[in-house]
Amino acid sequence: MGHVPIQGLGKAQVRPRNLVSNETGSALRSFVLGAAFGRRGSTEEMADAILFLASDMSTFMTGHALVIDGGECI
Known part of the structure; x- marks a missing residue:
């Protein structure tokens, strides 16, 4: 088994598995429109x-x- 030779893991906003929402809020729409994916x-x-x-x-x-952010930072 390997080891973890990194110093950090940067993540984007993640949708929790148990979130029950229609995800239509303006803040979320703004984020999604700005993300590359x-x-x-x-x-x-x-x-x-x-x-x-x-x-x-x-x-x-x-x-x-x-950095795992779906292109948010580009």
């Missing part, structure tokens, strides 16, 4: 990134803050 991320997508960082596939990464 046009949606919020899921908790599963965040977990996938964490699993990658904890696996042997990330052994050549070090000192990096991995």
Whole structure:
């Protein structure tokens, strides 16, 4: 098993699995329109990134803050 050789994980707004809402508020619409992927991320997508960082596939990464935001910061 690998280790986690990074210093930080930056995430975007995530839609909780148990959220029961129509998600039509103006603040949410504004966020979604400004995001490159046009949606919020899921908790599963965040977990996938964490699993990658904890696996042997990330052994050549070090000192990096991995941003998982669906293009929000571009």
